[in-house]
Amino acid sequence: MNIQDLSFIEDLPSGELDFYRKQATFHWKKLKLVFEDPERIKTKLRVWKALKNDQAFQTYDCEFTLEQQRRLAALQLSTFRKHKFLPDNIQTAPLEDWLRHFMTVGQALLIVSSDAIVKIVVDLILAQMSVILLGNESHKEFAEAAWKSLKPSAFALTEVAHGSDTKNMKTTATYDESTEEFVLNTPNFLAAKCWLGNLSASCTMAVVFAQLHTKGLCYGLHAFMVPIRDPKTHVPYPGLTIKDCGKKVGLNGVDNGVLMFHNYRIPRSYLLNKYANVTSQGEYLTNMSSPGRVFSSTIGNLSTGRASVIQESSEYLSYAVTIAVRYAAVRKQFGPDKETEIAIIEHQLHQWRVFPYLAAAAVLKVFATKITEKYITLLIESTKPNSTLESSKTEIHVVLSAAKPLTTWTCQDAIQQCREACGGHGFLEASGIGTLRNTNDVRVTYEGDNNILLQQTGRWLLKQWNGLKEGVPVDSPLNTCSFLNNHVVILIQKCSAKNIQDVQTYKFLEESYQWLITYLLQESDAKLMEMFEASGSLFTAFNDSQVYKTNVLSKVYIEYVVLTVYWLRIQEKNIDENVTRVLKTLGTLYGLWCLEKHLVYFYEGNFSAQCPLSKLIRDAILDLCKTLKRDAVSVVDALAFPDFVLNSVLGKSDGKVYEHLQAEFFKDPAKRSEVPEFIKSKL
Numbered sequence: 001m002n003i004q005d006l007s008f009i010e011d012l013p014s015g016e017l018d019f020y021r022k023q024a025t026f027h028w029k030k031l032k033l034v035f036e037d038p039e040r041i042k043t044k045l046r047v048w049k050a051l052k053n054d055q056a057f058q059t060y061d062c063e064f065t066l067e068q069q070r071r072l073a074a075l076q077l078s079t080f081r082k083h084k085f086l087p088d089n090i091q092t093a094p095l096e097d098w099l100r101h102f103m104t105v106g107q108a109l110l111i112v113s114s115d116a117i118v119k120i121v122v123d124l125i126l127a128q129m130s131v132i133l134l135g136n137e138s139h140k141e142f143a144e145a146a147w148k149s150l151k152p153s154a155f156a157l158t159e160v161a162h163g164s165d166t167k168n169m170k171t172t173a174t175y176d177e178s179t180e181e182f183v184l185n186t187p188n189f190l191a192a193k194c195w196l197g198n199l200s201a202s203c204t205m206a207v208v209f210a211q212l213h214t215k216g217l218c219y220g221l222h223a224f225m226v227p228i229r230d231p232k233t234h235v236p237y238p239g240l241t242i243k244d245c246g247k248k249v250g251l252n253g254v255d256n257g258v259l260m261f262h263n264y265r266i267p268r269s270y271l272l273n274k275y276a277n278v279t280s281q282g283e284y285l286t287n288m289s290s291p292g293r294v295f296s297s298t299i300g301n302l303s304t305g306r307a308s309v310i311q312e313s314s315e316y317l318s319y320a321v322t323i324a325v326r327y328a329a330v331r332k333q334f335g336p337d338k339e340t341e342i343a344i345i346e347h348q349l350h351q352w353r354v355f356p357y358l359a360a361a362a363v364l365k366v367f368a369t370k371i372t373e374k375y376i377t378l379l380i381e382s383t384k385p386n387s388t389l390e391s392s393k394t395e396i397h398v399v400l401s402a403a404k405p406l407t408t409w410t411c412q413d414a415i416q417q418c419r420e421a422c423g424g425h426g427f428l429e430a431s432g433i434g435t436l437r438n439t440n441d442v443r444v445t446y447e448g449d450n451n452i453l454l455q456q457t458g459r460w461l462l463k464q465w466n467g468l469k470e471g472v473p474v475d476s477p478l479n480t481c482s483f484l485n486n487h488v489v490i491l492i493q494k495c496s497a498k499n500i501q502d503v504q505t506y507k508f509l510e511e512s513y514q515w516l517i518t519y520l521l522q523e524s525d526a527k528l529m530e531m532f533e534a535s536g537s538l539f540t541a542f543n544d545s546q547v548y549k550t551n552v553l554s555k556v557y558i559e560y561v562v563l564t565v566y567w568l569r570i571q572e573k574n575i576d577e578n579v580t581r582v583l584k585t586l587g588t589l590y591g592l593w594c595l596e597k598h599l600v601y602f603y604e605g606n607f608s609a610q611c612p613l614s615k616l617i618r619d620a621i622l623d624l625c626k627t628l629k630r631d632a633v634s635v636v637d638a639l640a641f642p643d644f645v646l647n648s649v650l651g652k653s654d655g656k657v658y659e660h661l662q663a664e665f666f667k668d669p670a671k672r673s674e675v676p677e678f679i680k681s682k683l
């Protein structure tokens with residue numbers, strides 16, 4: 001595409017950032033097209049333009065009560081829905097008609113309302129998707145009614161005393177043959193369903209996980225569609241206790257709640273029965289090899305939530321670095337002499353603190369888009385009859401399970417670093433950074449605690465290694481670890497880099513990561529075996545081989561996968577060569593910055609025996625930061641959201657930081673405390 005064809009992307013205003021923009025070695029609009037295709041950019045602009053002037057999406061300085069925050073979030077969600085960015089018949093429409101589209105419009109909503117996006121993800125991606133993927137046609141009718149009512153549904157898995165350890169959840173669903181109903185019960189407070197988004201004020205329906213009992217036997221956790229409130233009166237049904245979790249440290253527009261069942265009856269047909277069913281006489285039927293497989297298949301279908309979180313954190317990362325880099329290009333502190341002050345972007349220490357996160361933003365944005373696309377394609381394929389994609393599905397699940405920790409943690413660290421990089425002004429709410437911190441924080445915990453997710457990835461890698469020991473090639477249809485088949489050769493390799501140019505290449509990153517993963521896999525397996533021999537328990541052995549071993553292995557594996565996906569993308573045809581050059585700089589910086597954190601293993605395993613590896617990597621990082629300086633502002637221009645969406649006094653595209661700060665500081669104090677009428681009145 002030539003520059004004239006990119007006129008749908010607005011030009012940037014001239015201002016304080018021109019000094020660096022003029023130094024850029026590429027055109028920012030061309031880079032933007034690598035991050036997002038034109039259709040996606042246009043769709044997001046359409047969403048933002050539609051919401052821009054709506055009162056529900058304005059910025060308010062006043063302090064809202066908890067109830068008012070809930071009202072605002074509910075209004076934002078219904079306003080978004082009323083614009084019909086998503087179809088009304090998502091339950092019956094093919095997934096390909098709306099799921100990719102949701103990932104785009106959802107990204108747009110995310111930036112203008114962190115509460116509304118969480119509410120719709122819980123509704124659509126967790127609750128409704130459970131019904132779509134696990135239920136039958138009659139379930140879909142019920143779910144469709146809930147969706148059309150604009151009352152978002154809830155997803156009830158976590159209990160007060162059990163989150164990650166799902167198998168130990170205590171809510172029961174006991175089949176009563178005489179009435180052909182399941183009877184739901186919460187034995188005590190510890191088993192109360194907890195933290196459920198959309199529960200305490202919004203939902204009419206919830207997807208609930210409970211231990212299925214029939215004919216005196218327990219068959220493990222199964223998903224049920226459960227009516228919560230009368231759709232006409234919105235009054236909760238008898239037999240339920242519903243409480244609000246109270247004020248949280250962020251996302252207070254989301255009504256997270258606690259739910260208890262007291263002999264609460266639902267029809268037999270409300271069991272989401274794709275993998276298992278109970279006949280009217282109470283016989284348990286499944287096409288799975290064991291009830292445990294029913295639950296893992298049920299949960300395995302829900303990776304869409306993780307893909308969504310990966311995208312969300314990747315967008316937040318772009319948001320944070322946009323503000324920090326633009327600010328750094330304008331803010332001046334210190335200089336070689338009394339008359340000359342230099343921008344803080346010129347200081348090596350500042351570059352080293354911020355630029356790796358800029359590189360991470362670029363790499364993870366490309367990765368998030370690509371992996372979500374791959375996941376959705378696989379999901380759609382796997383819903384077709386006679387699909388044979390089990391191994392690919394398992395592998396993508398493994399990748400998403402590790403990518404969610406990587407992206408959410410990187411984002412959280414980046415937000416803090418970017419806040420500090422903006423000094424005191426970064427602490428101002430109007431800078432936009434602090435709000436991100438509290439909102440992103442919980443992403444490391446929900447949709448699966450990060451460390452627990454890494455254990456799932458570690459288990460799969462160890463399984464591959466076990467196979468290799470027995471002469472079975474790795475089962476990696478997505479090619480994320482096929483190189484392990486070559487483990488014998490890889491393990492004897494030594495780094496041969498001589499200078500920083502040698503390490504600033506994808507070849508170096510690929511070889512180093514392949515060695516590191518293979519080495520850590522061998523070490524993790526050896527530790528696991530040692531602990532198993534000592535304890536006789538696989539449970540203890542797995543737990544006691546996490547630190548310095550399997551946990552690191554999973555992190556290193558996903559960094560490698562991210563880099564391979566990124567590199568494949570930037571090698572695609574039709575990318576301008578100046579853009580390719582900066583993409584390589586970003587990718588290499590990200591890769592080396594990640595590797596630098598694992599240096600100790602290269603020494604421990606002797607990979608670095610023939611070269612001064614730590615010096616080479618560190619020098620290469622500093623060199624890349626220096627190279628990136630002239631392009632950094634234009635890279636964020638390509639990643640950035642339009643000003644009215646970014647909504648940050650420090651990060652606007654005109655770079656007029658001090659003018660915007662003054663306007664903020666000098667605002668009429670009376671206006672700051674005024675709660676708008678539409679929020680005071682009940683919805």
Ligand SMILES: Cc1cc2nc3c(=O)[nH]c(=O)nc-3n(C[C@H](O)[C@H](O)[C@H](O)COP(=O)(O)OP(=O)(O)OC[C@H]3O[C@@H](n4cnc5c(N)ncnc54)[C@H](O)[C@@H]3O)c2cc1C
Pocket residue numbers: 122155156157158161162163164165194195196197248251256442445446447448449450451452543
């Ligand atoms: C704002 C918010 C919204 C939420 N929304 C929903 C929702 O809509 N529906 C829903 O069902 N749930 C929801 N949740 C719950 C969320 O999914 C859980 O909090 C999450 O799965 C973690 O479970 P937990 O809190 O029980 O933590 P735990 O599992 O108790 O973990 C606590 C800590 O112990 C560590 N740990 C646990 N086991 C091990 C181990 N074997 N080895 C090493 N370390 C271990 C974990 O890494 C973690 O750091 C929400 C939570 C929040 C805060």
